[in-house]
Amino acid sequence: METVRKNKTFLIDTLSTDASIVLQHVQSDDIILQRDYKNLNHPNYTDEKIIINLLDTVMGRGDETCRKFLKVLEKQELQEIFPQLKHHFTPEQASAERQREREKGSVMAHHKGAEFVDKHREQLIQRVSSVMEIADCLLTQKMITDEMYSEISAAATMQGKMRILYKSLDSKTVKEEFYKVLKEKQRFLVADLEG
Incomplete structure (x- = not known):
């Protein structure tokens, strides 16, 4: 959860360029439910508002949901659409983050x-x-x-x-x-x- 929280502004700026594709990915990976998808993809919401609400929803559901969300951001398909993600969310960085969380537990x-x-x-x-x-x-x-x-x-x-x-x-x-x-x-x- 800490990684999502620390990078929230970056994620809002980056993912707001195409919120609908992000929603499709998080829904297909069962991070959000169909009901969540409908609530987040409100026609009156800007892409930025959709991403803010998505991040709040993900963080509100705890560490496991945040880890799944970070895995989605590591997908090559998403990183091709949002090349800035390559600098922040790679499998190596995710592994290092998981190690830090284990050490924190330790x-x-x-x-x-x-x-x-x-x-x-x-x-x-x-x-x-x-x-x-x-x-x-x-x-x-x-x-x-x-x-x-x-x-x-x-x-x-x-x-x-x-x-x-x-x-x-x-x-x-x-x-x-x-x-x-x-x-x-x-x-x-x-x-x-x-x-």
Whole structure:
């Protein structure tokens, strides 16, 4: 949806030169219904008004409809009618956009792990039993320094080791990695705290 929104002005300017052909394509690809087609192709509407309403309809129906619409814009037939689309909507750009959306979803998942680590700090300090195993994984992934690893190792108790480990959890990325390792090494504890 973000791609359609960001390019809305460009799409209005470009597609308004022949709104009827655009409507035919989006209808034939089942992006809009026959009823939508009739409402959008109102005889009193200018081509610009038709395209504005079409874009609003597509965005109003969510990400999946927007993706289908972008696929229509990638069609060679449409790109021959509207050559400006070649510079904005290619399969490669669509693939890059889908990757950005996946990463955005991944970032949201990172927040979940970081929130878990912050929320359950006291419980984790008291209950994690394999601190050095977790520290080994974080060191291997370069999430903690050798110095921090040595400091964790030198602590006398598991709780002391966890308190020192928590000092190194200084970013959402590190917290997310810690959360992943924790889910792998202490899955029953994580399940208990999440439950």
